[in-house]
Amino acid sequence: MTTQEIRNISRQIENKLISIRRKLHMHPELAFEEAETSRFICNYLKELGIEVTDNIAKTGVVGLIRSGYPGKTIALRADMDALPILEENNCAYASTIPGKMHACGHDVHVTCLLGAAEVLMRLKDKIKGNIKLIFQPAEEGAGGALPMIEEGILSNPSVDACIAAHVWPEVPVGKIEVKQGPIMASPDDFELIIKGKGGHGAEPHATVDPISIGCQVVNALQTIVSRRMDPLMPAVISICSFQSGSCTNVIPDIAVLKGTARTFDPAMRKKMADMIEEIAGGIIKAMGGDYELNYRYLYPPTINDSTITNMLAASAVKIVGAENVLWSEKPSMSGEDFAYFAERVPSSLFRLGCSNPAKGISASLHSPTFDVDEKCIAIGTSVLAQFALDFLNQ
Numbered sequence: 001m002t003t004q005e006i007r008n009i010s011r012q013i014e015n016k017l018i019s020i021r022r023k024l025h026m027h028p029e030l031a032f033e034e035a036e037t038s039r040f041i042c043n044y045l046k047e048l049g050i051e052v053t054d055n056i057a058k059t060g061v062v063g064l065i066r067s068g069y070p071g072k073t074i075a076l077r078a079d080m081d082a083l084p085i086l087e088e089n090n091c092a093y094a095s096t097i098p099g100k101m102h103a104c105g106h107d108v109h110v111t112c113l114l115g116a117a118e119v120l121m122r123l124k125d126k127i128k129g130n131i132k133l134i135f136q137p138a139e140e141g142a143g144g145a146l147p148m149i150e151e152g153i154l155s156n157p158s159v160d161a162c163i164a165a166h167v168w169p170e171v172p173v174g175k176i177e178v179k180q181g182p183i184m185a186s187p188d189d190f191e192l193i194i195k196g197k198g199g200h201g202a203e204p205h206a207t208v209d210p211i212s213i214g215c216q217v218v219n220a221l222q223t224i225v226s227r228r229m230d231p232l233m234p235a236v237i238s239i240c241s242f243q244s245g246s247c248t249n250v251i252p253d254i255a256v257l258k259g260t261a262r263t264f265d266p267a268m269r270k271k272m273a274d275m276i277e278e279i280a281g282g283i284i285k286a287m288g289g290d291y292e293l294n295y296r297y298l299y300p301p302t303i304n305d306s307t308i309t310n311m312l313a314a315s316a317v318k319i320v321g322a323e324n325v326l327w328s329e330k331p332s333m334s335g336e337d338f339a340y341f342a343e344r345v346p347s348s349l350f351r352l353g354c355s356n357p358a359k360g361i362s363a364s365l366h367s368p369t370f371d372v373d374e375k376c377i378a379i380g381t382s383v384l385a386q387f388a389l390d391f392l393n394q
Protein backbone atom coordinates (compact mmCIF):
# COMPACT_ATOMS: atom_id res chain seq x y z
CA MET A 1 0.00 0.00 0.00
CA THR A 2 2.61 2.52 1.08
CA THR A 3 4.89 1.43 -1.75
CA GLN A 4 2.11 2.26 -4.18
CA GLU A 5 1.76 5.70 -2.59
CA ILE A 6 5.52 6.28 -2.84
CA ARG A 7 5.43 5.30 -6.50
CA ASN A 8 2.44 7.55 -7.15
CA ILE A 9 3.96 10.60 -5.48
CA SER A 10 7.32 10.01 -7.20
CA ARG A 11 5.52 9.82 -10.52
CA GLN A 12 3.58 13.02 -9.79
CA ILE A 13 6.75 14.98 -8.97
CA GLU A 14 9.03 13.33 -11.53
CA ASN A 15 8.91 16.12 -14.13
CA LYS A 16 9.51 18.75 -11.47
CA LEU A 17 12.49 16.76 -10.17
CA ILE A 18 13.95 16.42 -13.66
CA SER A 19 13.78 20.19 -14.12
CA ILE A 20 15.47 20.67 -10.72
CA ARG A 21 18.26 18.31 -11.76
CA ARG A 22 18.73 20.21 -15.02
CA LYS A 23 18.84 23.53 -13.21
CA LEU A 24 21.50 22.19 -10.82
CA HIS A 25 23.38 20.65 -13.73
CA MET A 26 23.48 24.01 -15.53
CA HIS A 27 24.88 25.75 -12.44
CA PRO A 28 27.60 23.53 -11.00
CA GLU A 29 29.56 24.73 -7.95
CA LEU A 30 32.87 23.33 -6.74
CA ALA A 31 33.74 22.02 -3.26
CA PHE A 32 32.79 24.38 -0.40
CA GLU A 33 31.50 26.92 -2.92
CA GLU A 34 27.99 25.42 -3.19
CA ALA A 35 26.29 28.64 -2.03
CA GLU A 36 23.52 28.76 -4.66
CA THR A 37 22.89 25.02 -4.48
CA SER A 38 22.69 25.29 -0.70
CA ARG A 39 20.27 28.23 -0.85
CA PHE A 40 18.09 26.40 -3.36
CA ILE A 41 17.95 23.30 -1.11
CA CYS A 42 17.08 25.41 1.96
CA ASN A 43 14.22 27.14 0.19
CA TYR A 44 12.88 23.92 -1.22
CA LEU A 45 12.88 22.19 2.16
CA LYS A 46 11.34 25.20 3.90
CA GLU A 47 8.54 25.32 1.35
CA LEU A 48 7.81 21.69 2.19
CA GLY A 49 7.53 22.74 5.85
CA ILE A 50 10.76 21.03 6.89
CA GLU A 51 12.94 22.36 9.73
CA VAL A 52 16.28 23.44 8.20
CA THR A 53 19.77 24.20 9.54
CA ASP A 54 22.20 25.69 7.04
CA ASN A 55 25.80 26.94 6.88
CA ILE A 56 27.07 23.69 8.42
CA ALA A 57 30.69 23.15 7.37
CA LYS A 58 30.27 26.29 5.22
CA THR A 59 27.58 25.27 2.72
CA GLY A 60 26.10 22.09 4.23
CA VAL A 61 22.37 21.81 4.94
CA VAL A 62 20.42 19.48 7.22
CA GLY A 63 16.65 19.11 7.01
CA LEU A 64 14.81 17.40 9.85
CA ILE A 65 11.43 15.74 9.46
CA ARG A 66 9.90 14.97 12.86
CA SER A 67 6.93 12.66 12.51
CA GLY A 68 5.76 13.52 16.02
CA TYR A 69 5.68 9.84 16.97
CA PRO A 70 8.50 8.33 19.04
CA GLY A 71 10.99 6.21 17.13
CA LYS A 72 14.42 6.00 15.59
CA THR A 73 16.21 8.54 13.41
CA ILE A 74 17.35 7.68 9.91
CA ALA A 75 19.75 9.88 7.94
CA LEU A 76 19.71 10.12 4.15
CA ARG A 77 22.76 11.79 2.65
CA ALA A 78 23.51 13.52 -0.67
CA ASP A 79 26.66 15.33 -1.80
CA MET A 80 26.35 18.67 -3.64
CA ASP A 81 29.65 19.57 -5.31
CA ALA A 82 30.70 19.52 -8.95
CA LEU A 83 34.10 18.92 -10.58
CA PRO A 84 36.59 21.23 -12.33
CA ILE A 85 35.85 19.69 -15.74
CA LEU A 86 34.80 21.38 -18.99
CA GLU A 87 31.54 19.72 -20.05
CA GLU A 88 31.54 18.30 -23.59
CA ASN A 89 27.84 17.42 -23.76
CA ASN A 90 25.72 19.59 -26.05
CA CYS A 91 22.37 19.05 -24.36
CA ALA A 92 20.09 22.00 -23.49
CA TYR A 93 20.92 21.58 -19.80
CA ALA A 94 24.74 21.43 -20.21
CA SER A 95 26.84 23.37 -17.71
CA THR A 96 26.71 27.13 -18.24
CA ILE A 97 29.97 27.60 -16.35
CA PRO A 98 33.12 26.81 -18.36
CA GLY A 99 35.44 24.45 -16.49
CA LYS A 100 32.84 23.29 -13.97
CA MET A 101 30.59 20.28 -14.39
CA HIS A 102 28.43 17.85 -12.44
CA ALA A 103 30.42 14.93 -13.85
CA CYS A 104 29.91 12.72 -10.80
CA GLY A 105 26.12 12.99 -10.66
CA HIS A 106 25.91 14.90 -7.39
CA ASP A 107 23.17 17.01 -9.03
CA VAL A 108 21.17 13.79 -9.27
CA HIS A 109 21.92 12.87 -5.65
CA VAL A 110 20.65 16.25 -4.43
CA THR A 111 17.53 15.94 -6.59
CA CYS A 112 16.72 12.41 -5.38
CA LEU A 113 17.05 13.54 -1.76
CA LEU A 114 14.79 16.55 -2.33
CA GLY A 115 12.32 14.18 -3.97
CA ALA A 116 12.51 11.77 -1.03
CA ALA A 117 11.96 14.71 1.35
CA GLU A 118 8.77 15.60 -0.49
CA VAL A 119 7.50 12.01 -0.58
CA LEU A 120 8.22 11.51 3.13
CA MET A 121 6.58 14.80 4.12
CA ARG A 122 3.41 13.72 2.34
CA LEU A 123 3.49 10.37 4.17
CA LYS A 124 4.51 11.87 7.52
CA ASP A 125 1.45 10.53 9.34
CA LYS A 126 2.54 6.98 8.54
CA ILE A 127 6.05 7.37 9.96
CA LYS A 128 7.52 6.90 13.42
CA GLY A 129 10.64 8.77 14.54
CA ASN A 130 12.65 11.26 12.52
CA ILE A 131 14.36 11.67 9.18
CA LYS A 132 17.51 13.72 8.74
CA LEU A 133 18.22 14.94 5.23
CA ILE A 134 21.94 15.64 4.93
CA PHE A 135 23.23 17.72 2.02
CA GLN A 136 26.99 17.83 2.30
CA PRO A 137 29.58 19.94 0.50
CA ALA A 138 32.89 18.95 -1.01
CA GLU A 139 32.79 15.19 -1.48
CA GLU A 140 35.43 15.59 -4.19
CA GLY A 141 38.78 16.16 -2.54
CA ALA A 142 38.57 18.25 0.60
CA GLY A 143 35.68 16.35 2.17
CA GLY A 144 32.57 17.91 3.71
CA ALA A 145 31.29 14.88 5.61
CA LEU A 146 33.78 14.96 8.49
CA PRO A 147 33.45 18.68 9.28
CA MET A 148 29.64 18.33 9.23
CA ILE A 149 29.86 15.39 11.65
CA GLU A 150 32.25 17.39 13.84
CA GLU A 151 29.62 20.15 13.94
CA GLY A 152 27.24 17.61 15.46
CA ILE A 153 24.85 16.58 12.68
CA LEU A 154 24.66 12.99 13.93
CA SER A 155 23.18 14.07 17.28
CA ASN A 156 20.01 15.90 18.41
CA PRO A 157 18.28 13.62 17.62
CA SER A 158 21.01 11.03 17.38
CA VAL A 159 21.16 9.14 14.10
CA ASP A 160 20.65 5.35 14.19
CA ALA A 161 21.58 4.54 10.59
CA CYS A 162 22.49 6.27 7.35
CA ILE A 163 22.19 5.52 3.64
CA ALA A 164 23.21 7.27 0.43
CA ALA A 165 22.86 6.71 -3.30
CA HIS A 166 25.58 7.11 -5.91
CA VAL A 167 24.70 7.08 -9.61
CA TRP A 168 26.61 4.24 -11.26
CA PRO A 169 27.04 4.07 -15.05
CA GLU A 170 28.15 0.42 -14.93
CA VAL A 171 24.57 -0.35 -13.84
CA PRO A 172 21.76 0.27 -16.35
CA VAL A 173 18.89 2.58 -15.43
CA GLY A 174 16.08 0.72 -13.72
CA LYS A 175 18.43 -1.34 -11.60
CA ILE A 176 19.92 -0.88 -8.14
CA GLU A 177 23.17 -2.45 -7.02
CA VAL A 178 23.91 -3.20 -3.37
CA LYS A 179 26.99 -4.61 -1.72
CA GLN A 180 27.91 -5.93 1.70
CA GLY A 181 31.15 -4.86 3.37
CA PRO A 182 33.81 -2.78 1.61
CA ILE A 183 32.42 -0.74 -1.29
CA MET A 184 34.88 2.17 -1.72
CA ALA A 185 38.61 2.37 -0.97
CA SER A 186 40.70 4.71 1.17
CA PRO A 187 42.14 7.10 -1.44
CA ASP A 188 45.29 8.24 0.40
CA ASP A 189 47.98 10.16 -1.43
CA PHE A 190 51.58 11.20 -1.01
CA GLU A 191 54.29 13.48 -2.28
CA LEU A 192 57.91 12.33 -2.07
CA ILE A 193 60.61 14.95 -2.50
CA ILE A 194 63.95 13.32 -3.30
CA LYS A 195 66.80 15.61 -2.39
CA GLY A 196 70.03 14.99 -4.28
CA LYS A 197 72.86 17.24 -5.32
CA GLY A 198 72.79 18.79 -8.78
CA GLY A 199 75.66 19.41 -11.13
CA HIS A 200 76.92 19.13 -14.70
CA GLY A 201 75.50 16.26 -16.74
CA ALA A 202 79.07 15.47 -17.82
CA GLU A 203 80.20 14.91 -14.23
CA PRO A 204 77.67 12.57 -12.60
CA HIS A 205 80.26 11.37 -10.05
CA ALA A 206 80.19 14.84 -8.48
CA THR A 207 76.40 14.78 -8.01
CA VAL A 208 73.70 12.81 -6.20
CA ASP A 209 71.32 12.24 -9.09
CA PRO A 210 67.69 12.43 -7.84
CA ILE A 211 66.39 11.16 -11.19
CA SER A 212 68.22 7.84 -11.08
CA ILE A 213 67.23 7.51 -7.41
CA GLY A 214 63.62 8.27 -8.35
CA CYS A 215 63.62 5.54 -11.01
CA GLN A 216 64.73 2.96 -8.43
CA VAL A 217 62.08 4.21 -6.02
CA VAL A 218 59.25 3.99 -8.57
CA ASN A 219 60.15 0.41 -9.43
CA ALA A 220 60.67 -0.66 -5.83
CA LEU A 221 57.34 0.83 -4.70
CA GLN A 222 55.60 -1.50 -7.17
CA THR A 223 56.90 -4.46 -5.17
CA ILE A 224 54.85 -3.43 -2.12
CA VAL A 225 51.58 -4.56 -3.66
CA SER A 226 53.09 -7.41 -5.71
CA ARG A 227 55.43 -8.90 -3.06
CA ARG A 228 54.48 -7.68 0.39
CA MET A 229 50.66 -7.57 0.44
CA ASP A 230 48.32 -10.55 0.67
CA PRO A 231 47.31 -11.20 -2.97
CA LEU A 232 43.74 -11.87 -1.83
CA MET A 233 43.42 -8.38 -0.34
CA PRO A 234 43.03 -5.59 -2.94
CA ALA A 235 45.53 -2.72 -2.85
CA VAL A 236 46.97 -0.32 -5.37
CA ILE A 237 49.92 2.07 -5.41
CA SER A 238 50.23 4.32 -8.44
CA ILE A 239 52.90 6.93 -9.06
CA CYS A 240 51.04 9.51 -11.11
CA SER A 241 53.59 12.31 -11.34
CA PHE A 242 57.42 12.31 -11.59
CA GLN A 243 58.91 15.76 -12.10
CA SER A 244 62.53 16.78 -12.18
CA GLY A 245 65.06 18.74 -14.19
CA SER A 246 64.62 21.14 -17.07
CA CYS A 247 67.34 20.65 -19.70
CA THR A 248 69.63 18.14 -21.38
CA ASN A 249 72.90 18.68 -19.53
CA VAL A 250 72.19 19.58 -15.91
CA ILE A 251 71.53 17.02 -13.20
CA PRO A 252 68.89 18.63 -10.96
CA ASP A 253 68.88 18.93 -7.17
CA ILE A 254 65.51 17.37 -6.57
CA ALA A 255 62.88 15.06 -8.02
CA VAL A 256 59.27 15.05 -6.88
CA LEU A 257 57.08 11.96 -7.07
CA LYS A 258 53.35 12.05 -6.41
CA GLY A 259 51.04 9.11 -6.11
CA THR A 260 48.06 7.41 -4.56
CA ALA A 261 47.78 4.36 -2.25
CA ARG A 262 44.43 2.61 -1.87
CA THR A 263 43.00 -0.32 0.03
CA PHE A 264 39.88 -1.49 1.90
CA ASP A 265 41.57 -2.66 5.08
CA PRO A 266 42.56 -0.26 7.88
CA ALA A 267 45.58 -2.38 8.92
CA MET A 268 46.85 -2.65 5.35
CA ARG A 269 46.32 1.05 4.95
CA LYS A 270 48.76 1.82 7.74
CA LYS A 271 51.16 -0.89 6.55
CA MET A 272 51.27 0.58 3.02
CA ALA A 273 52.10 4.03 4.35
CA ASP A 274 54.89 2.59 6.53
CA MET A 275 56.33 0.51 3.66
CA ILE A 276 56.35 3.43 1.25
CA GLU A 277 58.49 5.35 3.69
CA GLU A 278 60.68 2.36 4.57
CA ILE A 279 61.42 1.35 0.96
CA ALA A 280 61.69 4.81 -0.56
CA GLY A 281 63.68 6.12 2.40
CA GLY A 282 66.03 3.11 2.38
CA ILE A 283 66.81 3.45 -1.34
CA ILE A 284 67.27 7.20 -1.17
CA LYS A 285 69.64 6.98 1.81
CA ALA A 286 71.58 4.08 0.28
CA MET A 287 72.13 6.17 -2.84
CA GLY A 288 73.34 9.18 -0.91
CA GLY A 289 70.25 11.35 -1.04
CA ASP A 290 67.75 12.66 1.47
CA TYR A 291 63.98 13.04 1.30
CA GLU A 292 60.80 14.52 2.61
CA LEU A 293 57.61 12.43 2.52
CA ASN A 294 54.27 14.16 2.83
CA TYR A 295 51.75 11.39 3.28
CA ARG A 296 48.06 12.29 3.51
CA TYR A 297 45.53 9.95 5.00
CA LEU A 298 42.34 10.99 3.20
CA TYR A 299 38.98 9.23 3.53
CA PRO A 300 38.82 5.85 5.26
CA PRO A 301 37.51 2.88 3.27
CA THR A 302 33.70 2.84 3.03
CA ILE A 303 32.35 -0.31 4.67
CA ASN A 304 28.66 -1.13 4.27
CA ASP A 305 26.85 -2.60 7.27
CA SER A 306 25.34 -5.99 6.45
CA THR A 307 22.03 -5.54 8.31
CA ILE A 308 21.35 -2.12 6.78
CA THR A 309 22.38 -3.40 3.34
CA ASN A 310 19.94 -6.32 3.63
CA MET A 311 17.14 -3.95 4.66
CA LEU A 312 18.04 -1.58 1.85
CA ALA A 313 17.95 -4.41 -0.68
CA ALA A 314 14.50 -5.44 0.60
CA SER A 315 13.24 -1.85 0.24
CA ALA A 316 14.72 -1.58 -3.26
CA VAL A 317 12.98 -4.83 -4.27
CA LYS A 318 9.63 -3.21 -3.42
CA ILE A 319 10.41 -0.34 -5.83
CA VAL A 320 12.17 -2.00 -8.78
CA GLY A 321 11.43 -5.71 -8.31
CA ALA A 322 13.74 -8.51 -7.22
CA GLU A 323 15.10 -9.01 -10.74
CA ASN A 324 16.39 -5.42 -10.75
CA VAL A 325 18.25 -5.49 -7.45
CA LEU A 326 21.77 -6.72 -8.13
CA TRP A 327 24.17 -7.96 -5.47
CA SER A 328 27.71 -6.90 -6.24
CA GLU A 329 30.87 -8.64 -5.10
CA LYS A 330 33.08 -5.90 -6.49
CA PRO A 331 34.09 -2.79 -4.57
CA SER A 332 35.48 0.27 -6.33
CA MET A 333 39.04 1.59 -5.79
CA SER A 334 37.63 5.16 -5.77
CA GLY A 335 37.13 6.94 -2.48
CA GLU A 336 33.95 8.39 -0.90
CA ASP A 337 33.69 10.47 2.24
CA PHE A 338 30.40 8.76 3.06
CA ALA A 339 32.98 6.53 4.80
CA TYR A 340 32.91 8.88 7.82
CA PHE A 341 29.18 8.26 8.32
CA ALA A 342 29.72 4.52 7.90
CA GLU A 343 32.46 4.59 10.56
CA ARG A 344 30.04 6.06 13.12
CA VAL A 345 26.59 4.57 12.44
CA PRO A 346 25.46 1.43 10.56
CA SER A 347 25.34 2.62 6.96
CA SER A 348 25.03 1.54 3.37
CA LEU A 349 25.92 3.24 0.10
CA PHE A 350 24.03 1.86 -2.90
CA ARG A 351 24.60 2.21 -6.62
CA LEU A 352 21.80 3.78 -8.60
CA GLY A 353 21.78 2.48 -12.17
CA CYS A 354 21.88 5.48 -14.53
CA SER A 355 23.23 4.40 -17.93
CA ASN A 356 21.28 3.65 -21.08
CA PRO A 357 23.60 2.61 -23.93
CA ALA A 358 20.66 2.48 -26.39
CA LYS A 359 20.28 6.25 -25.86
CA GLY A 360 24.05 6.75 -25.98
CA ILE A 361 24.27 7.36 -22.21
CA SER A 362 27.19 5.32 -20.97
CA ALA A 363 30.14 7.62 -20.18
CA SER A 364 32.01 6.96 -16.95
CA LEU A 365 31.93 9.12 -13.82
CA HIS A 366 34.29 12.13 -13.98
CA SER A 367 34.17 12.06 -17.80
CA PRO A 368 33.42 15.34 -19.69
CA THR A 369 30.56 13.50 -21.47
CA PHE A 370 29.02 11.96 -18.34
CA ASP A 371 25.22 12.06 -18.21
CA VAL A 372 22.41 9.99 -16.76
CA ASP A 373 19.11 8.60 -17.98
CA GLU A 374 16.87 10.82 -15.88
CA LYS A 375 14.49 7.92 -15.22
CA CYS A 376 16.92 7.11 -12.41
CA ILE A 377 15.72 10.17 -10.45
CA ALA A 378 12.25 8.86 -9.59
CA ILE A 379 13.78 5.49 -8.76
CA GLY A 380 16.43 6.99 -6.45
CA THR A 381 13.75 9.13 -4.81
CA SER A 382 11.50 6.13 -4.23
CA VAL A 383 14.22 3.84 -2.87
CA LEU A 384 15.42 6.47 -0.38
CA ALA A 385 11.85 7.11 0.79
CA GLN A 386 10.92 3.42 0.95
CA PHE A 387 14.02 2.57 2.97
CA ALA A 388 13.39 5.43 5.42
CA LEU A 389 9.83 4.21 5.96
CA ASP A 390 10.84 0.57 6.31
CA PHE A 391 13.66 1.38 8.72
CA LEU A 392 11.55 3.63 10.94
CA ASN A 393 8.48 1.40 10.96
CA GLN A 394 10.23 -1.97 11.38
Ligand code: NI
Nearest residue numbers: 104105106139
Ligand atom coordinates in the same frame (compact mmCIF):
# COMPACT_ATOMS: atom_id res chain seq x y z
NI1 NI B 1 30.69 11.19 -6.56
